[in-house]
Amino acid sequence: MIPRAPIAIPYFTGHGHTKVLAQEVAHGAEAAGGAATLIDVERMTSAEWQHLHAAPAILFACPTYMGSVPARFEAFLEEASEGWVDQVWANKIAGGLTVATFPAGDKLATLMRLSVYAAQMGMIWIGQQEIGAPVRHDHPGINAGGSWLGLTASSSRNKSQMVESCDLETARRYGARIAMAVVRWG
Numbered sequence: 001m002i003p004r005a006p007i008a009i010p011y012f013t014g015h016g017h018t019k020v021l022a023q024e025v026a027h028g029a030e031a032a033g034g035a036a037t038l039i040d041v042e043r044m045t046s047a048e049w050q051h052l053h054a055a056p057a058i059l060f061a062c063p064t065y066m067g068s069v070p071a072r073f074e075a076f077l078e079e080a081s082e083g084w085v086d087q088v089w090a091n092k093i094a095g096g097l098t099v100a101t102f103p104a105g106d107k108l109a110t111l112m113r114l115s116v117y118a119a120q121m122g123m124i125w126i127g128q129q130e131i132g133a134p135v136r137h138d139h140p141g142i143n144a145g146g147s148w149l150g151l152t153a154s155s156s157r158n159k160s161q162m163v164e165s166c167d168l169e170t171a172r173r174y175g176a177r178i179a180m181a182v183v184r185w186g
Helices: 017-031 046-054 071-083 107-120 165-185
Strands: 006-011 035-040 057-061 093-100 151-154
Touching: 006 017, 006 046, 006 165, 017 035, 017 057, 017 093, 017 151, 017 165, 035 046, 057 107, 057 165, 071 107, 093 107, 093 165, 107 151, 151 165
Parallel strands: 006 035, 006 057, 057 093, 093 151
Antiparallel strands: none
16 A cells, blocks of 8 residues: 555546546555545635645546537636746646546546646656556456547536446556555655
8 A cells, every 4th residue: 555645636527427436546556555535616715715725636537528628617717827936736646547438538637637737837746657458368458448648538418427437447556546646756
């Protein structure tokens, strides 16, 4: 087990899918010995802003809407960018996760937006490492979209499930990776 590494996961969820995905990332971090806190960007308190500023890692979590970051998450990014001049988030570990209806769903555009934002804030971006099928036949469904910049997932047709089970397992593995990165570099 690794030492507990506090990870902040600010998220916006339109219909609940992103929150489910973020919760699984948090479970993965916790299973690896880390700690993660979800922060709803639509209801942030001053204490949550302080937690965000103090955390050594921030994972940005939002759905992909029409090939981009939703306006409500963009508003959070804009508000947080007030710390850009002083580089208040410099050298924090960063990563991103997104979910959309279709397997491709232009999710890469959302991850690119988030990673560029993190770079401008002086953060250290951590991408996905999991290799699934067809390369690793013993990992069916893991990183099914083959996304390396961050975590991507597809919403499930089964609305009681919200997100495909293979994407939830990939999320747990990404959470563990981030927790280990915080210990290594945080």
